[in-house]
Amino acid sequence: MKNLLHLKKYLFRYRKNLVYGIACIIFTNIFAVLAPRYIGAAVDLMGESFTMDMILRKTGLYVLFAALSGIFLFLVRQNIIVASRKIEFDLKNDYYAHLQTLSRSFYNNTSTGELISRGTNDLNAVRDFLGPGIMYSINTFFRLFFAVIAMLLISPQLTLFALIPAPLLSYSVYRIGKSMQKKTRSIQESYAGITNLVQENISGIRVIKSYTRENEEIERFRKLNEEYYDKNLSLAKLQAMFFAFLTALLALSLIPVIWMGGINFIEGTMTIGDIAQFVIYVSMLSWPIISIGWVTNIIQKAASAQTRLNEIFNAKPDITDSTATEPPKEQSTSLLSFRNVSFSYPGNETHQVLDGISFDIAKGSKVAIVGATGSGKSTLVNLIPRIYDPLKGSILIGGRDIRTIALSELRSRIGFVPQTNFLFSETIANNINYGNKNEETDMVIEASRIASLYEDVMGFPDKFETMLGEKGINLSGGQKQRTCIARALAWKPEILVLDDALSAVDTSTEATIFKALLEKLPDTALLLISHRISTVKNCDTIIVLKDGVIAESGSHDELLAKNSLYAELYNQQLLEDEISSLN
Ligand SMILES: Nc1ncnc2c1ncn2[C@@H]1O[C@H](COP(=O)(O)OP(=O)(O)OP(=O)(O)O)[C@@H](O)[C@H]1O
Numbered sequence: 001m002k003n004l005l006h007l008k009k010y011l012f013r014y015r016k017n018l019v020y021g022i023a024c025i026i027f028t029n030i031f032a033v034l035a036p037r038y039i040g041a042a043v044d045l046m047g048e049s050f051t052m053d054m055i056l057r058k059t060g061l062y063v064l065f066a067a068l069s070g071i072f073l074f075l076v077r078q079n080i081i082v083a084s085r086k087i088e089f090d091l092k093n094d095y096y097a098h099l100q101t102l103s104r105s106f107y108n109n110t111s112t113g114e115l116i117s118r119g120t121n122d123l124n125a126v127r128d129f130l131g132p133g134i135m136y137s138i139n140t141f142f143r144l145f146f147a148v149i150a151m152l153l154i155s156p157q158l159t160l161f162a163l164i165p166a167p168l169l170s171y172s173v174y175r176i177g178k179s180m181q182k183k184t185r186s187i188q189e190s191y192a193g194i195t196n197l198v199q200e201n202i203s204g205i206r207v208i209k210s211y212t213r214e215n216e217e218i219e220r221f222r223k224l225n226e227e228y229y230d231k232n233l234s235l236a237k238l239q240a241m242f243f244a245f246l247t248a249l250l251a252l253s254l255i256p257v258i259w260m261g262g263i264n265f266i267e268g269t270m271t272i273g274d275i276a277q278f279v280i281y282v283s284m285l286s287w288p289i290i291s292i293g294w295v296t297n298i299i300q301k302a303a304s305a306q307t308r309l310n311e312i313f314n315a316k317p318d319i320t321d322s323t324a325t326e327p328p329k330e331q332s333t334s335l336l337s338f339r340n341v342s343f344s345y346p347g348n349e350t351h352q353v354l355d356g357i358s359f360d361i362a363k364g365s366k367v368a369i370v371g372a373t374g375s376g377k378s379t380l381v382n383l384i385p386r387i388y389d390p391l392k393g394s395i396l397i398g399g400r401d402i403r404t405i406a407l408s409e410l411r412s413r414i415g416f417v418p419q420t421n422f423l424f425s426e427t428i429a430n431n432i433n434y435g436n437k438n439e440e441t442d443m444v445i446e447a448s449r450i451a452s453l454y455e456d457v458m459g460f461p462d463k464f465e466t467m468l469g470e471k472g473i474n475l476s477g478g479q480k481q482r483t484c485i486a487r488a489l490a491w492k493p494e495i496l497v498l499d500d501a502l503s504a505v506d507t508s509t510e511a512t513i514f515k516a517l518l519e520k521l522p523d524t525a526l527l528l529i530s531h532r533i534s535t536v537k538n539c540d541t542i543i544v545l546k547d548g549v550i551a552e553s554g555s556h557d558e559l560l561a562k563n564s565l566y567a568e569l570y571n572q573q574l575l576e577d578e579i580s581s582l583n
Helices: 002-013 015-046 052-101 104-109 112-154 156-163 166-203 205-210 214-267 272-313 377-382 407-412 428-432 441-450 454-458 477-490 507-520 556-562 565-582
Strands: 336-343 354-361 366-371 392-397 414-417 495-499 525-529 541-546 549-554
Touching: 002 015, 002 052, 002 112, 002 272, 015 052, 015 112, 015 272, 052 112, 052 272, 112 156, 112 166, 112 272, 156 214, 156 272, 166 205, 166 214, 166 272, 205 214, 214 272, 336 377, 354 377, 354 392, 354 541, 354 549, 366 377, 377 495, 377 525, 407 414, 414 477, 428 441, 428 477, 441 454, 441 477, 441 507, 477 495, 477 507, 541 556, 541 565, 549 556, 549 565, 556 565
Parallel strands: 366 525, 366 541, 414 495, 495 525
Antiparallel strands: 336 354, 336 392, 541 549
């Protein structure tokens, strides 16, 4: 329950709405409880000599009070339900904004379906508590308070009889509600499973098709969908029983009132009007009494939903932004320096992915990183924009430890093209211009020219305004990679990192892009991860990684002269090229 305390700042923010809402609850109940008095009086008049005028006056007053109660009820909803929607709006924004702050390691351990389910189902449960939950709790309190006073004024004995079934009514609703809640939770879990499957299948549609697994995937979906359907049906059955049971229980709760009221009438201690008034009060109390059980469930559901939301809200980014403006650690002529950097992934500390990495990169120099798959190349470059922080050692830019540079500044100096590219369902121009706040068409064109993308784009009917499908599905693999490179170039970076970002581009296009980079961006330092020696050999320095350690480094010629790892890689590729040219 204490998890719900997280909401107090939101409740405080909309305190005006809540206070007005509570005031309106008091008024709606005062008028609602006063109204039946006029029905009682009208019924009593009918036992005496009366005129239509007298009856009309009483019923007119009833209508007036009922209308006033209705107006205040409308204002209650206007204030409390509207406040709950505003809080839901703020919570959703805060949830999404918080997700944006979390580090890569958080996303490594949390599935997308889980995050979507928390941001929708759990948030809805919390909203139900803030709106109907709070509204019905306060309403129940005041309705009981005023109605019971009115009933006690007529007959304390009959009040006691009228309230006898109340605890049973509340408890039954609570128990059945609990069971409904369990079923609802299970439905939500099924739904999250379906969401995950659909999302994964649509993203992986190419793999599914190429392995002709369509029927298996359809069957997998059918099974999950069937499970979802069965669970929904079971809940619908329980709900149908629940409402039938409630109606019966409500009808039964009137029996003691009519029975005791009848005795009192015969004894002459109560009038028919009193009994009519009482019956109205009992009916009037039935929903608030039911809502005690219902609201208890809403609160419990909201408490567990808020616990799950708090797990996300309390998750802290591993990478914290720096506001420090420390002076440079060392007077450096290098743009980028690694100083004895070691790293292992969170949760897998026994596996040292990088060990004692040290090197320097000067402004404008072109450096390649090569090595066998899994040797730690991507991990190394991921440390530069602080996707992860090193466990030991430090990384410096212009002599400043990157942990002391504001993340926005650090990342604005780096153009990063990761191994797995990602494009938004937007126009090509907007994708290239993604990192830049101002539209600069010239820059988009220039970047696409350097990335050898310009001619391709000009061939599309809508040119730069061509809309991309999800993840750029309507582009070829090479076009996607080049669009991602253009996006990084449009950022005008000091350091450009290409992590195997040209793997889907043919050798001659790769060479053209490399040449353009040299010509157009002479001051940009390039860190290029590639398995293709034909490109790598043109770099000023080549760093060869082996099992997370720098095995050797130097220029192409120097490394060939060493006749070690790099030479082996080179000879192997020469051989592969020869074999493929023979085929
Ligand atoms: N998110 C992660 N969590 C845990 N371990 C990881 C993670 N990413 C990579 N690794 C591990 O770190 C090691 C280095 O991976 P990395 O991706 O840096 O290699 P790489 O040299 O870039 O390989 P490739 O050439 O295949 O891209 C591998 O053993 C890999 O299994």
